[in-house]
Amino acid sequence: MKKGKGMKFVGDSRISAESNPHIPKDYSEYPGRTEAFWPNFLLKEWLVGSVFLVGFLSLTLAHPAPLEAVADPTDAAYIPLPDWYFLFLYELLKYEFASGVWTIMGILVIPGIGFGALFLAPFLDQGPGRRPHSRPIAVSMMLLGLASVIWLTYASVAVVDWETRAEENQPIPEQDVEIDQEDPGYAIYENNCMACHGDDLQGGASGPSLLGIDFSAEEIATISTDGIGDMPPDQFTGSDEELDQLVDFILSVNEDAE
Known part of the structure; x- marks a missing residue:
C-alpha cells in the first residue's frame, strides 16, 4: 500500500488559510536590515544614554550653574527667569507676534503647532526606510524644531550675565539692630x-x-x-x-x- 493511498484530507472552514497581517514577521526574515530588540538594540540605546549622562554630569561638575538666593516675595523689583529648558518659550514671548495682545499665540498656538507637528510626523511619513533621506518629512520637521529650540535658547541666554545676576540676587543678611522703643x-x-x-x-x-x-x-x-x-x-x-x-x-x- 502506497503512502497516503486511500486517505482523504478534509479542510476546516473555521481556520483562515491566510496569515494574520497584524502579526509582524520575525526580524530574521530581514537579514542585514534589522536586529533583535533584546539584547542588541536595547544595549546600543543604553550605551548611548550612558555616554550622554556621563558627559552631562561632567559638564555640571566642571561648570556648575550659579544659584541665586531663595525667592523673596517682598522683592517687587526682582525679575524671575524660567529654568533653562523653558528659556526658548520665554524668548518666544519677547517677539511682537507672540506678546501683548498676541500672547495667546506665544503660549498656546505656536508651541501647540510645533509639538503637534512632531507628534504627527511618524504618521505623515510612513516610509519603510530608516535612513534620513528616506524619511524627508519627519527629518525636516525634527531638524526645524531642534534648530528653533536651540536658537531661541541661545538668544535668551546671550543677553544675561548669569554669574553677575546670581551675585546681585543674594539675600541681605539680617542685621541685629536694637530698636529704641522709647524714641x-x-x-x-x-x-x-x-x-x-x-x-x-x-x-x-x-x-x-x-x-x-x-x-x-x-x-x-x-x-x-x-x-x-x-x-x-x-x-x-x-x-x-x-x-x-x-x-x-x-x-x-x-x-x-x-
Whole structure:
C-alpha cells in the first residue's frame, strides 16, 4: 500500500488559510536590515544614554550653574527667569507676534503647532526606510524644531550675565539692630509703617527693609508722603512735626546698624 493511498484530507472552514497581517514577521526574515530588540538594540540605546549622562554630569561638575538666593516675595523689583529648558518659550514671548495682545499665540498656538507637528510626523511619513533621506518629512520637521529650540535658547541666554545676576540676587543678611522703643519716632513708625515694614524695620510681606537704605532725610520724608514704586501715596497721616520725628528715627536706626 502506497503512502497516503486511500486517505482523504478534509479542510476546516473555521481556520483562515491566510496569515494574520497584524502579526509582524520575525526580524530574521530581514537579514542585514534589522536586529533583535533584546539584547542588541536595547544595549546600543543604553550605551548611548550612558555616554550622554556621563558627559552631562561632567559638564555640571566642571561648570556648575550659579544659584541665586531663595525667592523673596517682598522683592517687587526682582525679575524671575524660567529654568533653562523653558528659556526658548520665554524668548518666544519677547517677539511682537507672540506678546501683548498676541500672547495667546506665544503660549498656546505656536508651541501647540510645533509639538503637534512632531507628534504627527511618524504618521505623515510612513516610509519603510530608516535612513534620513528616506524619511524627508519627519527629518525636516525634527531638524526645524531642534534648530528653533536651540536658537531661541541661545538668544535668551546671550543677553544675561548669569554669574553677575546670581551675585546681585543674594539675600541681605539680617542685621541685629536694637530698636529704641522709647524714641518718640517709634510710636509714629508703629502707627504708619510697621504693618508693611515690620517691627524691626527689616521688611515684611508687603514692604522692603528700611535698614541699609541710602536716602537723605528729605528723600525719606518725600517717600513717606508721596510714595515710591509699589508704595502708594498718603501712607503717612501725621503732622509735619511727627514726620520729622519719624525721619529722625529711621536715620538713627540706620546709623546704629552701620
